[in-house]
Amino acid sequence: MEAPTHSTVHLSDWQKSYFAITSGTCTPGQKADEYRAKILRIQYAWANSEISQVCAASLFKKYAEKYSAIIDSDNIETGLNNYAENILTLAKCQQNDSDKWQSALTTDNVFELKCVQERMRAGKNFQSSQMAPTDACVLADKGVSASATPGLPKLSIFSSAGETELCAGSAKCASQGADLLEHPSSSKSLQSSVPPVTKTSDTLPASSASLNEQVHAGFRATPLFGSKEATSISSLKMSGTCRDGKNLSLSDQSAVPSWSASSGKRKAFYGLVDEGSTVIPSLATCQASISTEASSFSGTRNRNEESSVPGFRTAKEQLWVEQQKKSQNLPQRAPVSSYGSVKKSLGAGRSRGPFGKFVPPVPKQDGNENGGAQCKPHARGPMDPSLPVDERLKNIEPKMVELIMHEIMDHGPPVNWDDIAGVEFAKATIKEIVVWPMLRPDIFTGLRGPPKGILLFGPPGTGKTLIGKCIACQSGATFFSISASSLTSKWVGEGEKMVRTLFAVARCQQPAVIFIDEIDSLLSQRGDGEHESSRRIKTEFLVQLDGATTSSEDRILVVGATNRPQEIDEAARRRLVKRLYIPLPEASARKQIVTRLMSKEHCSLNEEEIELIVKKSNGFSGADMTQLCREASLGPIRSLQSMDIATIMPDQVRPIAFLDFESAFRTVRPSVSSKDLELYETWNQTFGCGR
Numbered sequence: 301m302e303a304p305t306h307s308t309v310h311l312s313d314w315q316k317s318y319f320a321i322t323s324g325t326c327t328p329g330q331k332a333d334e335y336r337a338k339i340l341r342i343q344y345a346w347a348n349s350e351i352s353q354v355c356a357a358s359l360f361k362k363y364a365e366k367y368s369a370i371i372d373s374d375n376i377e378t379g380l381n382n383y384a385e386n387i388l389t390l391a392k393c394q395q396n397d398s399d400k401w402q403s404a405l406t407t408d409n410v411f412e413l414k415c416v417q418e419r420m421r422a423g424k425n426f427q428s429s430q431m432a433p434t435d436a437c438v439l440a441d442k443g444v445s446a447s448a449t450p451g452l453p454k455l456s457i458f459s460s461a462g463e464t465e466l467c468a469g470s471a472k473c474a475s476q477g478a479d480l481l482e483h484p485s486s487s488k489s490l491q492s493s494v495p496p497v498t499k500t501s502d503t504l505p506a507s508s509a510s511l512n513e514q515v516h517a518g519f520r521a522t523p524l525f526g527s528k529e530a531t532s533i534s535s536l537k538m539s540g541t542c543r544d545g546k547n548l549s550l551s552d553q554s555a556v557p558s559w560s561a562s563s564g565k566r567k568a569f570y571g572l573v574d575e576g577s578t579v580i581p582s583l584a585t586c587q588a589s590i591s592t593e594a595s596s597f598s599g600t601r602n603r604n605e606e607s608s609v610p611g612f613r614t615a616k617e618q619l620w621v622e623q624q625k626k627s628q629n630l631p632q633r634a635p636v637s638s639y640g641s642v643k644k645s646l647g648a649g650r651s652r653g654p655f656g657k658f659v660p661p662v663p664k665q666d667g668n669e670n671g672g673a674q675c676k677p678h679a680r681g682p683m684d685p686s687l688p689v690d691e692r693l694k695n696i697e698p699k700m701v702e703l704i705m706h707e708i709m710d711h712g713p714p715v716n717w718d719d720i721a722g723v724e725f726a727k728a729t730i731k732e733i734v735v736w737p738m739l740r741p742d743i744f745t746g747l748r749g750p751p752k753g754i755l756l757f758g759p760p761g762t763g764k765t766l767i768g769k770c771i772a773c774q775s776g777a778t779f780f781s782i783s784a785s786s787l788t789s790k791w792v793g794e795g796e797k798m799v800r801t802l803f804a805v806a807r808c809q810q811p812a813v814i815f816i817d818e819i820d821s822l823l824s825q826r827g828d829g830e831h832e833s834s835r836r837i838k839t840e841f842l843v844q845l846d847g848a849t850t851s852s853e854d855r856i857l858v859v860g861a862t863n864r865p866q867e868i869d870e871a872a873r874r875r876l877v878k879r880l881y882i883p884l885p886e887a888s889a890r891k892q893i894v895t896r897l898m899s900k901e902h903c904s905l906n907e908e909e910i911e912l913i914v915k916k917s918n919g920f921s922g923a924d925m926t927q928l929c930r931e932a933s934l935g936p937i938r939s940l941q942s943m944d945i946a947t948i949m950p951d952q953v954r955p956i957a958f959l960d961f962e963s964a965f966r967t968v969r970p971s972v973s974s975k976d977l978e979l980y981e982t983w984n985q986t987f988g989c990g991r
């Protein structure tokens with residue numbers, strides 16, 4: 301007889317399985333298996349070029365649909381997706397979302413394993429004959445207390461009262477549990493079988509991974525045998541594991557929600573841990589080994605210090621805890637938050653750039669060495685009764701001070717003078733006004749005293765904000781960076797106070813620079829249609845600016861930046877003595893920008909090509925030049941085939957070439973019109989302080 305060929309074998313298999321599926325005797329599982337096998341065969345046949353791609357695709361679609369119809373169907377007779385039922389059964393005791401979750405698992409559901417049944421019986425006997433659940437808990441905790449060793453998580457994490465009951469009656473069980481304990485890998489079995497034995501910590505698996513598992517089990521696992529109280533107490537014990545015995549932080553018992561356990565039971569537990577005190581574990585004292593799971597728990601704990609019950613809380617419970625917290629913390633909070641709690645310092649404590657040493661800016665009046673820095677509040681908080689509060693801040697709301705402190709800029713990438721291309725005159729002037737007087741305050745006195753107000757004006761994108769950042773990095777002064785729009789809009793109705801606070805805090809933190817971007821929106825011409833609140837802000841600002849600029853003692857410099865100088869109120873203009881024009885970059889500056897940016901990239905431009913780019917970019921602002929370079933740098937990527945982008949190595953991308961700049965010039969245009977430029981030039985000639 302002729303041996304069947306490869307393809308005839310496939311065909312006969314195919315037919316066989318087709319009849320099996322359609323026979324009506326298959327279970328859904330068998331059907332699903334058959335369909336899956338069919339799908340594999342289709343793929344196989346296609347891979348061997350036995351069938352065409354079109355045919356494979358249509359067959360694949362057909363059988364994939366049939367397969368998923370069985371897999372996804374939750375019809376008991378025809379589908380396999382019935383596992384949801386079990387979940388629903390488990391959760392059926394939960395009537396709504398805010399109910400405490402209670403498992404519907406009962407011992408009846410447990411698969412009958414002989415040893416399990418024995419243990420359950422032993423537990424039941426023991427429960428009925430000897431021990432109330434609360435006592436069981438106490439016993440478990442005693443075990444923990446006895447074995448407490450700093451630095452190690454304790455056994456009580458996973459010893460629920462139920463488990464105690466289960467195992468306490470069986471000596472055999474206890475010894476088995478002890479065996480299990482010595483094997484870190486057996487943490488799963490521990491959850492169900494560990495007895496409340498006293499176990500020295502060196503035999504405990506201390507790996508954080510296993511601990512996490514245990515922690516998890518400790519406060520999520522539904523007690524198979526225990527009541528709600530048992531779970532809560534178990535949780536309390538769990539929190540006890542975050543300590544080393546001594547480091548327990550204690551708080552008022554009233555802070556423990558009433559739902560956590562009956563007070564009697566709590567007492568029994570607390571009494572063991574620390575005589576007569578309620579235990580609220582401080583998570584700061586938790587061992588680092590309690591990592592992922594436990595630390596997320598500790599996060600919650602930090603937020604809800606009063607709560608002694610970890611894990612899930614219903615909204616009602618959370619509300620209760622938060623209310624408690626509020627009522628307890630309210631009196632202390634304001635002073636703390638007023639200074640001490642903010643992340644940013646008031647400036648005195650931070651690094652002060654190249655001229656790092658802090659120079660006491662205010663004459664020493666009270667023998668305090670820090671002079672003006674006596675309000676270095678970040679260290680302890682000025683509202684700390686033990687610290688003298690700076691006179692200048694006395695009438696100012698602490699909340700405002702805090703808000704202003706957030707405006708202190710002491711982060712961000714450093715900017716050097718060299719990063720700003722061109723504008724040499726402006727740079728030199730600023731150095732003269734800002735840097736040198738900081739360096740030699742003894743020389744810059746009297747008539748040589750530096751001006752207290754600078755206005756940087758010019759077309760958009762010419763580096764005014766960049767100069768502000770550079771001053772922040774290079775001056776060594778406390779740098780407040782406030783956008784005028786935030787003064788006018790962020791604190792609606794409070795703007796006036798904010799301005800006052802700003803100057804008061806700056807006065808405390810001398811030497812200080814207040815940089816106000818978009819200053820035109822704060823100091824625009826006063827007019828009839830003006831809103832009352834912005835008028836008041838402006839007036840307050842002028843008053844403060846006047847104070848700062850006229851007081852020879854204060855070392856506060858106000859730097860404003862605007863691209864609409866013509867809109868600035870004349871009174872403000874007068875106070876911003878040095879009005880520096882920041883024009884469009886000249887050819888040399890444009891070249892500097894291109895060279896600097898291209899030096900960081902893989903680029904094949906030669907000197908002549910750079911010159912050409914500079915020539916073609918006449919009328920571009922610094923921002924336009926940056927945009928041009930960005931656009932050009934995308935050229936080599938655009939020239940790749942889309943397939944290559946996925947696989948190409950970075951060093952295989954071709955260098956940026958002149959042709960990329962040529963195409964970039966087609967899309968990037970100067971953003972400042974010559975008409976606008978004329979306005980700036982005219983204003984500069986009228987009010988500017990440049991040469």
Ligand SMILES: Nc1ncnc2c1ncn2[C@@H]1O[C@H](COP(=O)(O)OP(=O)(O)OP(=O)(O)O)[C@@H](O)[C@H]1O
Pocket residue numbers: 719720721722723758759760761762763764765766767861862863885889893921922923924926
């Ligand atoms: N002189 C310059 N040197 C180097 N880069 C510059 C210069 N001017 C502008 N740039 C580039 O343009 C970007 C925008 O500059 P910046 O924000 O300082 O402009 P601006 O003058 O404050 O503009 P606007 O008036 O619109 O606020 C900078 O981040 C920088 O990349």
Ligand SMILES: [Mg+2]
Pocket residue numbers: 764765766817861
């Ligand atoms: Mg700007």
